[in-house]
Amino acid sequence: MPATPSTMLALGASAADFHLPNVVTGEAVSLKDYSGAKALLVAFVSPHCPFVKHIQQELGQIARDYSDRGLHIAAISSNDAVAYPADSLENLKIWAQEQDYSFWVLFDEEQSVAKAYNAACTPDFFLFGADHKLVYRGQLDDSRPKNELPVTGKDLRAAIDAVLSGQSVSQEQRASIGCNIKWKAGNEPSYFQAPAPALAAA
DSSP: OOOEEOOOOOTTOBOOOOEEEBTTTOOEEEGGGGTTOSEEEEEEOOTTOHHHHHHHHHHHHHHHHHGGGTEEEEEEEOSOTTTOGGGSHHHHHHHHHHHTOSSEEEEOTTOHHHHHTTOOEESEEEEEETTOBEEEEEOSOSOOTTSOOOOOOHHHHHHHHHHHTTOOOOSOOOOOEEEEOOOOTTOOOTTOOOOOGGGTTO
16 A cells, blocks of 8 residues: 655654644644643544554553553544545544544644644654653554554654653654645645655555
C-alpha cells in the first residue's frame, strides 16, 4: 500500500496551540487543557487508515498504561472529511467510542493544526515534555501492516518512559510511516509529498 513518512519536525519545537472540537462531546479543546501533563502526545490519526488500524489498540493501551503517570494524549484527525466520509465528525465519534479511548479525539476540519505540526501522515506522533517542547517525533515501533512484526510500541514507549523519569530522550528516531494526510484540494502544504509505494514495507 502507498506510504508517506513523517517530516521529522525539529526537536525542541514548541507545541502549537489549537482550538478543536472533541468529537464525542462537541466541547472545544485547546492546548491549555493539557497544561497539567508531564508529557503530551499529539497523534494525528484516521479511523480508515490501515496503518492506524494496525496500531489503534496499542495506542489505547499506551493511554491506559501511562495515564496515572502524567501522560496526556491529543488524537487529531485532519483528513478532508468531504472527500473521505470515513473521517467525518460522526464517524470519528463512533470510532473513538468503539475503541473506548480514554483520551480526547479532536477534529481539525480546517487542517490548520496539521500544518502547524508539519504532520504528514497517519499515524504521526509528536511527544512533548511538561514544558511543551518536542522531545520525540517518529514511529510507534517497527511494525507495519503485513510485515508480521508484533505491535509493541517500543520506540514511543521508550521516549515516554524517558520523559516521565526525567531522562533525555534518544535523538536516534525513525520516521513514522503511514497514509498521507488527505489534504483538501488546493490546501496542500509545501512539505506535502506524493505517497511512495516502496516505503510501505519499511
